[in-house]
Amino acid sequence: MRDERAFEALVTRHAPGVHRLAAVTVGPGAADDVVQEVFIAVHRHLKSFRHDAAFSTWLHRVTLNACHKALAARQSLPLAEGPEPAAPHDPARAGEQAQVRERLSRALATLPREQREAIALRELSGLDYAEIAQITGAELGTVKSRIARARAALREWLLAAGVTP
Structure with missing residues (x-):
């Protein structure tokens, strides 16, 4: 028990x-x-x-x-x-959030698996670079490089899709 x-x-x-x-x-x-x-x-x-x-x-x-x-x-x-729609608290806001999530999801899907994993572990799970290196089995410098490349690719993709910061 x-x-x-x-x-x-x-x-x-x-x-x-x-x-x-x-x-x-x-x-x-x-x-x-x-x-x-x-x-x-x-x-x-x-x-x-x-x-x-x-x-x-x-x-x-x-x-x-x-x-x-x-x-x-x-x-x-x-x-x-x-992607599933956002919970409808404020329909206009929920729609905007759903669109941003959908675009972000599409953008993440364009990344190579190693970059997608590294950026997700850093930004969503809040892990530090050393923890990500341990989880993925990659060198610390490789992890940093993957995250930097993923951020650049996401920024480029999202800007091209009309999502501005």
Whole structure:
């Protein structure tokens, strides 16, 4: 019973960040499924977690692995629908936010996988460069380069799409 409560607390604490990373990597429509897969895997393998790295590092790696699995599965399916609409608090504002999210999602999809992962881990998960290097297995300088290139490519794509800062 105590383990169940601890796991529930773990899910409550980490699910929003896992969902943000999954939404950027696989799209908002598939993110819920990825989150479920991540926490099934975490539950299954938590007792074998060796503490060689921080828990958050391990969790991000599990999340990226689940995202890659979902993307590979999607390759054989027809194209998915566009992003889900924003919650309708203020219809005009929600529509604008949905458009920006859709454009950002499209822009992120144009990035090479390594750049998309690095920028998502930095900007959405708030990880520092060293943590990203550990998760991805890349050198620190490579991580910095990927993030810089991703930011430049996103800026260029979004400006071309009419999104201004």
